[in-house]
Amino acid sequence: MFGTLPAVLAGAIDRKTLPPPLKWAGGKRWQVPRVEAIWRHHSGRRLVEPFCGGLAMALGLGVARALLNDANPHLINFYTWIVQGLRPSIPMENDEALFYRHRDRFNHLVRTGRHDAREAAELFYYMNRTAYNGLCRFNGDGEFNTPFGQYKKINYARSFSAYRNTFAAWEFTSGDFGALRLQPDDFVYADPPYDVEFTAYAPGGFSWDDQVRAAETFSRHPGPVVLVNQFTPRIGALYLKLGYAVTELEAPRRISCNGDRAPAKEIFATRNV
Numbered sequence: 001m002f003g004t005l006p007a008v009l010a011g012a013i014d015r016k017t018l019p020p021p022l023k024w025a026g027g028k029r030w031q032v033p034r035v036e037a038i039w040r041h042h043s044g045r046r047l048v049e050p051f052c053g054g055l056a057m058a059l060g061l062g063v064a065r066a067l068l069n070d071a072n073p074h075l076i077n078f079y080t081w082i083v084q085g086l087r088p089s090i091p092m093e094n095d096e097a098l099f100y101r102h103r104d105r106f107n108h109l110v111r112t113g114r115h116d117a118r119e120a121a122e123l124f125y126y127m128n129r130t131a132y133n134g135l136c137r138f139n140g141d142g143e144f145n146t147p148f149g150q151y152k153k154i155n156y157a158r159s160f161s162a163y164r165n166t167f168a169a170w171e172f173t174s175g176d177f178g179a180l181r182l183q184p185d186d187f188v189y190a191d192p193p194y195d196v197e198f199t200a201y202a203p204g205g206f207s208w209d210d211q212v213r214a215a216e217t218f219s220r221h222p223g224p225v226v227l228v229n230q231f232t233p234r235i236g237a238l239y240l241k242l243g244y245a246v247t248e249l250e251a252p253r254r255i256s257c258n259g260d261r262a263p264a265k266e267i268f269a270t271r272n273v
């Protein structure tokens with residue numbers, strides 16, 4: 001559909017109900033009620049998301065002040081251009097040949113150092129909607145390599161004006177979470193890549209050492225912290241050892257390998273809440 005926003009976005013002008021503008025693997029919209037129950041005691045604080053991804057938490061809580069960081073520079077470039085009034089002018093159709101032309105063009109921009117251009121933001125949005133499962137996967141050279149998605153129908157937004165004021169009040173940064181400068185009273189919601197083999201959100205991966213570094217970094221923060229992850233025995237042990245209060249949750253997704261349909265387990269860890 002062409003026009004301004006898909007109906008689902010156009011109707012949602014209230015900041016609290018704005019859906020994330022991108023599809024993002026590991027999106028945590030389903031955790032909003034649980035975090036909101038904590039956040040309501042801290043709502044005057046700044047929300048910091050060191051791994052902000054699709055922004056499900058910041059949008060779902062409807063926070064006024066936020067520092068939103070992600071290692072994926074294309075994601076942050078897209079949000080930054082929304083603040084500047086992004087209105088995609090590239091052709092956007094659910095067409096395989098067009099998808100690969102746009103992917104080539106995006107990778108050309110990346111190779112030539114123009115990954116922060118408005119055109120790169122438009123192409124990134126188009127690829128997010130059109131690529132397989134909304135996956136954001138890169139090869140070793142940092143080039144986007146997710147294949148065409150084969151969806152029946154895709155709605156493309158032509159304007160992101162509904163997000164503009166909200167995003168303008170937030171600070172966006174792109175880099176490793178370790179470089180973030182936290183203020184002592186920040187409320188941290190940290191949702192790192194899962195403790196699994198496949199974590200290809202951004203060039204580079206997220207190793208076990210990164211998991212430990214994240215858990216340790218936020219365990220030193222004097223303000224409230226919510227740290228979530230896929231439940232694995234070593235993640236549970238690590239978070240407990242560092243003094244987090246740990247709860248196990250059932251995620252609204254299933255373990256699908258080997259035909260196992262059991263709900264996936266997640267870990268919800270808190271400090272100073």
Ligand SMILES: C[S@@+](CC[C@H](N)C(=O)[O-])C[C@H]1O[C@@H](n2cnc3c(N)ncnc32)[C@H](O)[C@@H]1O
Nearest residue numbers: 026027028051053054056071176177191193201
């Ligand atoms: C599970 S996703 C976050 C999803 C997000 N909470 C949402 O609701 O959409 C993890 C994010 O961490 C980012 N990431 C990976 N390594 C990182 C690092 N070293 N520092 C900061 N962000 C990183 C990925 O790009 C990805 O967007």
